[in-house]
Amino acid sequence: MSWKIVEKHRRILAQEEGVTSKRRGGKLTVCLVYPNRYTVAMSNLGFQAVHALLNAETDILCERAFLPDPDDLREYRKGGTQLLSLESQEPLSSFDVIAFSVSFESDYLNIPVIFDLAGIPARTVDRGASHPFVMGGGAALFLNPEPVADFLDLVCVGEAEALLPGLLDRIRAEGLGDREAFLDKAARLPGIYVPSRYEVTYDGVRVVSRKALGGAPEQVQRAWMAEPDDRATVSEILTPGTEFADMYLVEVSRGCPRGCRFCAAGFIYLPFRQRSLESVKAAVTEGLRSRHKIGLVGAAVSDYREIGELCRYILDQGGKVSVSSLRVDRLDGEMIEVLKASGHKTVALAPEGGSQRMRDLINKNLTEEQILAAGDLLIGHDILNLKLYFIIGLPTETTVDLEELAALVVKIRERVVAAAKKNKRLGEVILSVNPFVPKPFTPFQWCGMEGEASLDKKLKYLQQAVGKLPNVRLIAESPKDAYLQALLSRGDRRLSTLLLRAAELGNWKRAAREFAIDTDLLVHRSIPLDEPLPWNVIASADPERLKREYRRAFSV
The missing domain is CATH 3.40.50.280 (Cobalamin-binding domain)
Incomplete structure (x- = not known):
């Protein structure tokens, strides 16, 4: 030993x-x-x-x-x-x-x-x-x-x-x-x-x-907890060795009511369940005994029905509030003031689709006007660092969609820069771009992932169009990493051989080259709606609803 x-x-x-220590006996x-x-x-x-x-x-x-x-x-x-x-x-x-x-x-x-x-x-x-x-x-x-x-x-x-x-x-x-x-x-x-x-x-x-x-x-x-108030989901063990070392995490809801067609959280955690304000307040009160900052957790935190009252309660108790990202259409002045009072210098928003056509395709239900209005609201409250999440390589995406994405970023940057000059402070737009990865139990589970060369070309375009602008920073997930994620998302149990070989070699790409099945085909092919899927042995979402949403997206 x-x-x-x-x-x-x-x-x-x-x-x-x-x-809490326990003995084996x-x-x-x-x-x-x-x-x-x-x-x-x-x-x-x-x-x-x-x-x-x-x-x-x-x-x-x-x-x-x-x-x-x-x-x-x-x-x-x-x-x-x-x-x-x-x-x-x-x-x-x-x-x-x-x-x-x-x-x-x-x-x-x-x-x-x-x-x-x-x-x-x-x-x-x-x-x-x-x-x-x-x-x-x-x-x-x-x-x-x-x-x-x-x-x-x-x-x-x-x-x-x-x-x-x-x-x-x-x-x-x-x-x-x-x-x-x-x-x-x-x-x-x-x-x-x-x-x-x-x-x-x-x-x-x-x-x-x-x-x-x-x-x-x-x-x-799939089994799910019918009554979310039965047990709080919170930080049970606090340790300095984590990303959230300075905060106590409290789950406020489970699932997401939005149904974005690329996102599994809107389907595998249904029905959307919210904890009562009383139970969340009790968890917050307990958490504030250990940490001054409360991290609110959930796939749709800003959809929590009493989010404003909850955040005000945390502040009134002498605490601070942290959230990972906010819905563009759920922002209000009170929420932003709470975030400011909690020391937030950056707020993350997730338009996801760069163009209106792409946002409609993924069922995001957001317009450019709403996105710009959310940006204006944050900037008006002197929050001048905005992080924007986008997905590239969505099905049917074209150069025109990318151009619209770049134009949107430019409009938001202009607003940030103008406010920064007026307030004599620095502001920044952080553009976080991720390739689309088809996920099981979503309406896009039948769609193939775009090829790496094409995704690299799109990232290069965005780097040229907006990544070199002052006050804009572009960060992107590697298409190679997204490829691995897609392979493991869409694969069947024969991939166990690849995983074992990858552990032996210390390199999954070399293992994939030795694999008897064409991994490119697993990742990139579009799957017919009537073909059995590897993961359909489990029922984590309503298959008929997924098919209806797929047909609505592509008008088929």
């Missing part, structure tokens, strides 16, 4: 607030694993919520583990130490259950690395009764679990608050000694997907058929 790693774990624990032991660095994991409310839910059970001990930092990774490799849990520094192989919490598809690449470090076979078929039982959950896994399906004994499809009680009761009743018998019964539980109970056949990149085995349902229905 590496004492260097043990000591680092102990230093991290010493800095954390809110951790007779308990079911679970290691909750986030397949990325500690800093990323502990910034994730979902990860923290599951950790707290499990440890609230008196007969369960839940510890945490993460993808090691580069220096630690070298230390593990050098000394041959197996991957250790954070709390007790015990090997992952010593736990009864390993539970992966996966929020982003790109973290699928790290799952084989974690298995290797833990000395546990990655594929379920290679594990036996002496190995931990392996399960997974999180947003990425109820979008498309198939690329990692061969690694997981079961997948939780939906929200932990709704899923875990029934699953834990079944584990208590049946035990995990006879894995096959347990999985047969678990497959009948709401929201539980057991990949080994499905037989899938393929023809090239296409799914031809899927057969449920052993009484498993044809489709696994």
